[in-house]
Amino acid sequence: MSNRDAIIAEIxxxxxYARALTGRADAADDLVQETLQRALEKWRLWxxxxxxxxxxxxxxHNLHVDGRRRDHRIDFCADDDLPVPVQRASxxxxxxxxxxxxxxxxxxxxxxxxLLLVGLEELSYAEVARALKIPQGTVxxxxxxxxxRLRALLAGETAPxxxxxxx
Amino acid sequence: xxxxxSEDDLHAWADGQLDPARLIQVExxxxxxxxxxxxxxxxxxxxxxxxxxxxRVLDEAVPARLIPAANSARWLxxxxxxxxxxxxxxVITGFFLRGETVRDPGAVMAAASLPRQAAIAHAVFVPEVxxxxxxxxxxxxxxxxxxxxxxxxxxxxxxxxxxxxxxxGGRLLPGDSGEVAQFMYENAERKRLTLYVRPDAPKxxxxxxxxxxxxxxxxxxxxxxxxxxxxxGNTGREDMLRLATLVFQQHPQ
Numbered sequence: 001m002s003n004r005d006a007i008i009a010e011i012x013x014x015x016x017y018a019r020a021l022t023g024r025a026d027a028a029d030d031l032v033q034e035t036l037q038r039a040l041e042k043w044r045l046w047x048x049x050x051x052x053x054x055x056x057x058x059x060x061h062n063l064h065v066d067g068r069r070r071d072h073r074i075d076f077c078a079d080d081d082l083p084v085p086v087q088r089a090s091x092x093x094x095x096x097x098x099x100x101x102x103x104x105x106x107x108x109x110x111x112x113x114x115l116l117l118v119g120l121e122e123l124s125y126a127e128v129a130r131a132l133k134i135p136q137g138t139v140x141x142x143x144x145x146x147x148x149r150l151r152a153l154l155a156g157e158t159a160p161x162x163x164x165x166x167x
Numbered sequence: 168x169x170x171x172x173s174e175d176d177l178h179a180w181a182d183g184q185l186d187p188a189r190l191i192q193v194e195x196x197x198x199x200x201x202x203x204x205x206x207x208x209x210x211x212x213x214x215x216x217x218x219x220x221x222x223r224v225l226d227e228a229v230p231a232r233l234i235p236a237a238n239s240a241r242w243l244x245x246x247x248x249x250x251x252x253x254x255x256x257x258v259i260t261g262f263f264l265r266g267e268t269v270r271d272p273g274a275v276m277a278a279a280s281l282p283r284q285a286a287i288a289h290a291v292f293v294p295e296v297x298x299x300x301x302x303x304x305x306x307x308x309x310x311x312x313x314x315x316x317x318x319x320x321x322x323x324x325x326x327x328x329x330x331x332x333x334x335x336g337g338r339l340l341p342g343d344s345g346e347v348a349q350f351m352y353e354n355a356e357r358k359r360l361t362l363y364v365r366p367d368a369p370k371x372x373x374x375x376x377x378x379x380x381x382x383x384x385x386x387x388x389x390x391x392x393x394x395x396x397x398x399x400g401n402t403g404r405e406d407m408l409r410l411a412t413l414v415f416q417q418h419p420q
Contacts, residue, residue, distance in 0.1 A: 004235060004341075005301075011233055016224040020217065033233055040235060097220045118182055119214035120221060125184060140175050147178075147210050154213075 007039060010056055013121065017057065020116050021064060023105050031067070035060040054123060058131040061113060068109065103153035111146030114139055172196045177203060181210035280343065282388045285363035285397030286381035288340055288349050293359045300336030300351050310337050314348040318366045320393050324350040325362070325417035330410065332360060360400040362414060366393065376411065378404070387411035 014035060018028035038059050104112055117128045118139075125143075129136040169192055179185045180193045197204040292299055302310040307324070315322045317339055324334050332352040340347045342365055352360040379386045381399075385407040388397035398411045 008234060011229050012225045012227075015227070015229070015233075016221050019224050020221045029230060029233065036233060036235055093219075096216070100216060100220050115213075116217065119210075120217040122182075125179070125182075140178065143178055144174060147213060150213060151209060 006052055007036065007056070010053055011036070013053070014056060014060065017116060017121055018060065020104060020120055021112065023101050031060060031063060034063050038063065051127065053121075054127040054131045057117060057121070057123070058133070061132055064109075064113075099154060103150055106153055107146060107149055111142045111149060114142040115146040115150060118143055177207045178210065181207045182214070281363075281365060281390075281395045281397050282377070282379035282386040282399075283381055284342065284347070284365075285361070285388065285399050286379075286384045286386050288347075288363055289361045289384055289386075289399035290382070292338070292349065292351065293361065299359075301338035303336040304334040306336075307334065314339065314364075317346050318348055318364070318394075320366060322348060322364060322394070325414045327352055327360075327410065327413060330413060331355060332410070335359070358400070358402055360398060360402070360410060363397040363399065365395040365397075376408075376415070378408075380404075389415060 011032065014032045015028060018031045018035075019025060022028045022031060035056060039056060042059070104116075107115065113132065114128060117123045117131065118125070123131065125136050125139050128139045132139070172193055176185065176189065176193050177197075180190070180197070185193060197207065302313065304310070311323055314337055324337065327334075331354045333354075335351040335353050337348055337350045340349055345366060347366075348364045350362040350364070352362070376387055376389050379388070384399050384401055385404050386397050386399045387407055387410075388395065389411075390396070396414070398407065398414055400407055400410070402410075
């Protein structure tokens with residue numbers, strides 16, 4: 001497989017992760033597009049022995065962090081801003097998806113990323129550590145806290161926590 | 168020997184990231200701690216719920232704006248760039264087509280780039296051990312269909328079994344003005360040949376053979392009404408001429 005084909009083959013997974021990370025289809029595709037552009041620019045620096053997928057997720061992570069800094073935005077979604085689920089299979093599925101999206105939006109971004117890279121993208125803990133440039137111990141603690149928090153949010157136990165991500 | 172079971176082990180159990188030996192230990196421990204097993208199963212259920220919610224994205228059509236252009240030079244990786252630089256240094260423009268009478272400089276430039284591009288592609292992929300081709304000869308029907316479709320005209324790899332070269336397979340490459348196909352052959356001594364096929368070749372007045380030597384690679388090339396062909400290898404000029412003649416004979420004009 002050529003380099004280009006190898007990257008193209010990763011686009012669906014990048015889109016899935018970005019969709020879950022941002023909670024919005026348009027923002028997710030913008031993030032994917034930026035990631036691919038950056039990957040092109042840095043292509044020559046990429047070391048072949050490193051896996052392509054964690055490398056792409058790492059680029060996306062950096063862009064997402066930059067985006068959050070740039071926006072100075074409060075990491076909280078009001079009900080009106082929540083994404084409208086597409087392709088509803090049933091009312092039940094739609095409700096389940098909406099609950100999940102709301103809960104993910106309320107997770108601190110650091111925990112959300114780890115939770116999605118492990119649970120949805122099935123990266124190994126070592127790959128997540130490399131992609132996010134954090135020690136594996138930090139991956140485990142974020143994963144642990146994220147899972148506890150997500151469970152509580154899905155059970156409706158916790159009031160939304162407003163948190164300014166950065167200043 | 169048996170390290171105590173930690174919370175990290177429980178996460179790794181939920182995520183399927185334990186090695187088999189540790190898995191047995193954790194399973195044994197969980198059997199004795201049902202409340203922790205319930206918790207780890209909940210984590211698994213969370214992941215399953217993420218998949219239920221987002222896997223549909225995998226099946227969506229990828230928006231065209233996200234697909235990088237095929238001809239972007241930036242897709243060349245470091246190794247290809249090294250090959251380009253290496254050949255660029257060694258190749259003097261006047262080297263090919265020596266002694267030929269030239270009437271149409273444009274056609275010559277286009278024709279001249281054929282052996283060079285073929286030699287670059289040859290140099291890049293021939294040393295590949297694991298991925299010399301995209302589609303192997305075991306799927307020859309698929310290979311033929313795919314490359315014919317992408318190049319826009321029927322294309323069939325020539326048979327060179329009679330002279331000891333078997334087809335390894337082929338790949339698609341970006342060219343100057345579209346896509347290019349490369350077939351690779353190998354003999355019992357693991358010597359490799361590549362046949363580079365480029366559509367929209369200039370309509371040359373004749374279809375004579377030409378020869379170029381690009382940094383130690385012998386290239387015989389010619390054109391017909393649909394394609395430009397270049398056979399590259401380094402088995403010696405005489406041998407390459409014999410092989411190129413065989414290939415040429417199998418491509419009806």
